[in-house]
Amino acid sequence: MTPVLSIGPTLVACVLAAFVVSFASVRATIAYAHRRGMLDEPGRRRSHSIPTPRGGGIGIVLGALAGMPAGLLLLPVSPGAATVGAFSVATIAIAGIGWLDDHGSLPIKPRLLIQLAATLLLCVAVASSTASLWWALPLLLAGVWCVNLHNFMDGIDGLAAQQAVFFGAASAALAWSAGSPAIAGAGLAMAAASLGFWWFNRSPARIFMGDVGSATLGLMVFALSAMLWAWRTNLLWPALIFSSAFVIDATLTLLVRMLRGARWYTPHREHLYQWFVRRGSSHRRVALGYLAWNVLVCVPVAWIAFRYPAVAPVCFGATYVLGAAVWRTGKRYGLRRRERHVSA
Structure with a gap:
């Protein structure tokens, strides 16, 4: 492996460039x-109370x-130029x-087709380095x-960006430890x-991520996971x-809506984080709850899984x-608070 001293400047330059470009762009x-x-x-299916600009996720993309x-x-143990090129094209x-x-607002079909084509390009590049295409x-x-669940989970101030910071840093520690x-x-x-x-999206948010940010973050999370797996x-x-906090909340919420016969693809406020906000918790407090799960549960258990x-x-x-048990308990807590509120 290349000595750490030669890796350091390149690593620092990549990280600083990402932060500065993102901050300035947002x-x-x-x-x-x-x-x-x-x-x-603001509206019945939204969790904010004042008109707020969207599209700030373009800063994440550019950064x-x-x-x-x-x-x-440029850093050692690269996944290869083909995978990096496919990742860049898919991201764009x-x-x-x-x-x-x-x-x-665009129709669902063209958005889904682009997502499928872009993700397939990345998947073929990653799979080409494994035993079978x-x-x-x-x-x-x-x-x-993964692309769509991150879109679903971008509904309150700071949550999706916080999760992306955590996953990026945690996956970096995992990759570094593995070499x-x-x-x-x-x-x-x-x-x-x-x-x-x-910095601009923390509560109270000055700008929202928009689909440009949430969907692309989902691709990035998937790309890093797939590269580690390959x-x-x-x-x-x-x-x-x-990734468990977002995957569990989005997946279980979607399954419950489908089992109820609801139009699962339409906007709603039935994710666990939305229930907490609807029942009086602040955006900051809910985001801290998800962060606590990441730090207190995910980090130690992932370390055991790695070791x-x-x-x-x-x-x-x-x-x-x-x-899943925490998700179910949280939903029951929200329903009980709703029943007490209605009866009062």
């Missing part, structure tokens, strides 16, 4: 969104593109359709779901770009543990079972 986008009328108005591909290519494609949607098919399903500075650099660049946006299969388990690969699937299963 600040400029606030004024741009006001001029173009890109405002999210990530300034740091992640460079880190993946999904961010582009999201940016257009933030300017004016057929891995691209299950990767495609996981990738498209891949390239993936570690990409994770830190993603975290830095997300942090540059979070490099060392056992790294998938801790990576999935790091002892034989029990990694058990760690993964235990995390998701516990998370």
Whole structure:
């Protein structure tokens, strides 16, 4: 492996570039969104009370593109030029359709087609470095779901950006510990770009992420997870543990809506984080709750899964079972508070 001293300057440059570009871009986008009328108005299916500009996620995209591909290519143990190129093209494609949607709502079909095509490109590139190209098919399903679940989970101030900072930093620590500075650099660049946006999105938010940010963050989370898996299969388990808060909330909420016969693809406020806000918790307090799950549960369990690969699937299963129980308990708590409020 290249000595740490030679890795350091490149790593620092990628991270700083990601943060500076993101921070400057988000600040400029606030004024741009006001001029173009890109405002999210308050409503029954929204969790904010004043008109707020959207589209700030373009800063995350530009910052990530300034740091992640460079880190993946220039640092040791790179996933390869083909994978990095596919990742860059997919990021631009999904961010582009999201940016257009933030300017004016687009139909679902063209957005989904772009997501499928972009994610498939990345999946084929990743699968080509494994034993079989057929891995691209299950990767495609996981990738498209990851893109959309991050869109679903972007509904209150600071939450999605906070999760992206955590996942980027955690996956970077995982990759570094496993011996891949390239993936570690990409994770830190993603975290830095997300942090540059979070500064403006923390409660009370000055700007929202929009589809350009949330969907693209989902792709980045999937890309880092897939690269870790393709490099060392056992790294998938801790990576999935790091994503558990969002995956559990989005997946269980969608399944419940489908079982009830609801139009699951329409906007709603039935995710756990939305229930907490509806029952009187502040955006900041709810975001801290999700952060507590990440730090107190995900980090130690993922460390065990990394250190002892034989029990990694058990760690993964235990995390998701516990998370599902927490999700169910939280929903019941919200319903009881609603019943007391109505009876009063």
